[in-house]
Amino acid sequence: METSRTKTTLTKLGLICLLSLAFIACTKDDQPTQPPVEEVDYHLKAPTKFALVGQAKFAYRILGNKPGIPLIMASSLGASMDDWDPAVTNGLAQNNTVIIFDIEGVASSTGKTPDNVADMAKGVVNFIKTLGYTKVNLMGFSMGSFISQQIVLTEPGIVNKLILTGTGPKGAQGLSNLPNLLGAAAGLSPKESFLKFAFTSSPASIAAGKAAWKRSQKRTVDRDVALSPETGLAELTAVLGWAQPYPEALNELKKVTQPVLIAQGENDIPVPVINAQNMAKSFPNVKLIVYKDSGHASFSQNHDQFVTTANSFLKN
Structure with a gap:
């Protein structure tokens, strides 16, 4: 009984x-337990806004409206705001105000895209200041992680915490091979290129990649326009400039006092994992996560774990 x-x-x-x-x-x-809070699809519904930064209009979207220091997310090579995985942006926006944007000349933003990371970083800093922020958290993916590193090195006062994914220091090992990787992907559809570059060949990783692609295509209204060939060439030039040998790169990172979270795929091809491991030895205050059976977009493949870790990192 x-x-x-x-x-x-x-x-x-x-x-x-x-x-x-x-x-x-x-x-x-x-007392009965409270029902779970339904997550809001900020990524799908956030309107595109524009900020005049010098002579360029930066397109951006604000996801969520949480108090505290906002999270600014810098995109990868060839990507726009709509290429972020909504599972990641929405997950982060549940706990933070998240701002995604296009740098000069990219997609819906006007102006000329810089062909070097240093000038890209200057543009992002001016964009942040135009929005009225004096302190932000930064998250960068691939090229966006290079921009984020440049910002924390040249404008450290504006950065509170730093999240780097698919990342490498200046002179990153393997990054100079990017033209050959792009050549090998010639003729592939955008979806096929996404799966080839960002995920591994295992069934589990490919399935995760297909799910991520489907999520990123869900927004159809007020969607970014495609990048122009001129912009694509400028970005590639900037990334290859970052790939040039730079012996002092890891020593420079030792000067960064902000907390850093690095999330890298064990099988990242464009930016091999050794780069993240070396960076973790240089940053004074760092947490490194290496996801198994994961490629360049490891944070997307492992979005549930990544979002939980990132939200905890930003909160604490």
Whole structure:
């Protein structure tokens, strides 16, 4: 009879109390658990806004409206705001105000795209200041991580915390091979290129890649326009400039005092994992996560784990 009453109470309250390997019924005075908060699809609905930065209009979207220091997300080579994985942006926006944007000349932004990371970083800093922020958290993916590193090195006062994914220091090992990788992907569809560059060849990784691609295509209204060939060439030139040998790169990172989170795929081809591992030895205050069976977009393939870790990192 006691067991029956326990099961009835647990069913009614939706609460399991485990103590000394036995189920103990909760009293009638206990409050029922609150239903889970439904996540908002900020990525799908956030309107595109524009900020005049010098002679260029930066296109951007604000996801969520949480108090505290905002998270500014810098995109990868060839990507626009719509190429972020909504599972990541929405997950981060549940706890933070998240701002995604296009640098000069990219997609919906006007102006001429810089052909070097240093000038890209200057543009992003001016964009942040135009929005009225004096302190931000930065997250950069691939080329965006190069821009974020440049900002924390040249404008450290504006950066609170730093998240780097698909990343490498100046002179990153393997990055100079990018033209050959791009050549090997010639003739592939955008989806096929996405899967080839950002994920591994395992069935699990490919399935995760296909799911991420589907999520990124969900927004159809007020969607970014495609990048121009001129912009694509400028970005590639900037990335290859970052790939040039720079012996002092890792020593420079030792000067960064901000907390840093690095998330890298064990099988990242464009920017091999050795780069993240070397960077983790240089940053004074760093947490490194290496995702197994994951490529360049490891944070997207492992979005649930990444979002949980990133939100905790930004909160604490």
